[in-house]
Amino acid sequence: MFNLRDWGAGVWERSGRPVRVLIALGAIAAAASLPLLGGTFLNTPIADYGSVLVFPVAIFVIMALGLNIVIGKSGLLDLGYVAFFAIGAYTMGILGTKTGLNSWEILPIGIAMAMFAGLILGVPALRLRGDYLAIITLGFGEIVRITALNLNSIGGANGIVGIPTPPTIFGLEYTFDNHRLYFWTFLIIILLTIWMIRRLSVRRAGRAWESIRQDEDAAELMGVPTFRYKIWAFVLGASVGGAAGVLYASKTLFISPDNFTLQVSILILACVVFGGMGNIWGVVLGAIILGYLPDRIRFISDARLLVFGAVLVLMMNLRPDGLLPRKKREKALPEKGQS
């Protein structure tokens, strides 16, 4: 069967540096021009097209990339990923309304808070494996939401309103409905995240995660400090989730515990699995499709979730490894090889 992932990787591998730069720039340009295509077939019928591109699409892409470090790279099933998103968003909400800090100053703080939460959760939880880890993280996600729900000092069920927009930079104004500017800003964050993951994947950290995912005991016995690398995966995943949270809050300007339900964790997990666990481009594609599709087919109103579910079931049957599966190919065997 035709494998788009291997075909793409083949093109990439055969081309020299200038062609690669060209491909990368082309892809970035294509992504950046998405908000300009509102008048075409892509337009979403009810929700504003530009707005859909920012949330859910761009935010989903960021979160799926982060969760992919945890699930796709290291094989740790995290069902409470929304917690880090919530922590980032609440950091933005609280600091944005109560202090004079602006979004760009809060972004690193939000990331740090999420990483710290990842560490606190990871140290006890990562001693467990598989199903047990999934249950603990599931609980953690709910604890964060319920805490936010019951803490009246941070708005309780009413959430936080009046979160400030990011300040104007280079004469670009982040007004509420300037969706294109938000999208381009988020695109930069997405590119940075992709750069980070790609860098790590081909070096020591990537190999350590890969070995842990495939056989954790063997990894440990081959001298890989598995616990430390699992913590790193968790913390890095959390940092990306936290960044997504800060950006989300400074776009929607209003957050409440309802935005951070278990459903979000599951949906992001679906993006990762649907797109192709462990493959950055698959995950990006999965998040774009799953973020965008429900709004594109909104004209069939209530039936859209049914269609959405049917698409998921069908796709997972046809392509169980996701749209763009992880690396499976290998370089050709040299001719001198014996059997």
Place this chain on the structure above:
Amino acid sequence: MSESILKLQNATMQFGGVVALNDVSFEIKKQEILGLIGPNGAGKTTVFNVITGVYQVTKGDITFEGKSLKGRKRYKITRGGVARTFQNIRLWGDMTALENVITATDTHKRSGLISGLFGLPISRREEKRDKARAQELLDFIGIGEYADRLAKNLPYGVQRRLEIARALGTEPKLLLLDEPAAGFNPAEKVELAKTIRKIRDAGYTVLLIEHDMSLVMGVSDRVVVIDFGQKIADDLPAKVQNDKRVIEAYLGVPEDAS
């Protein structure tokens, strides 16, 4: 005789009421090939597991280069110089042969996640050095041409050899081989015996578990025999072969003699 590198002192391993190892003591000398044999279920792999920290001995002690291994983390034991292969092959199937070995060489990298992220010179240098080292090890074991193939797609015999190359990637002083010849045909066994000697001659010490008697007796400098968790012989191969208790352990006791 040269000094010992690893010592088991009255090692006892109990799983509840089952005594897998009972008061086993032996030592391995530097640059020696020590064969460890015994009937099925005698406790050979348990010996490997207590040495590498998979299990903690219930009683007794294990020292490596004079230091106790008790309570030490598994990956630290490996980093300290003890590497093993697995009886049932446990390679990372979705990685290439070369990547499998490089992952093991990471044990000695000083660069970590941060320097890797920013591509610092130390990370680049170490990546380059270890890639070359990994290829060297594959060539040394004789499977260099398979470097770029996924481990799971390799022929069985190559996988077994890759296990050895991967263990060598951690730069061990002591190499534990758990039935490296399982499933090999006679020609491959001869080839493996050569490889094991080559490994020893390169300066490693080898502890070998193997069922194939001709291989063990041919390649080992000394043989330790265990049965029902107890050591019953520890001598030169030729002497062990004629030891009455060893013959009894393998062939059983004649009825009228008991």
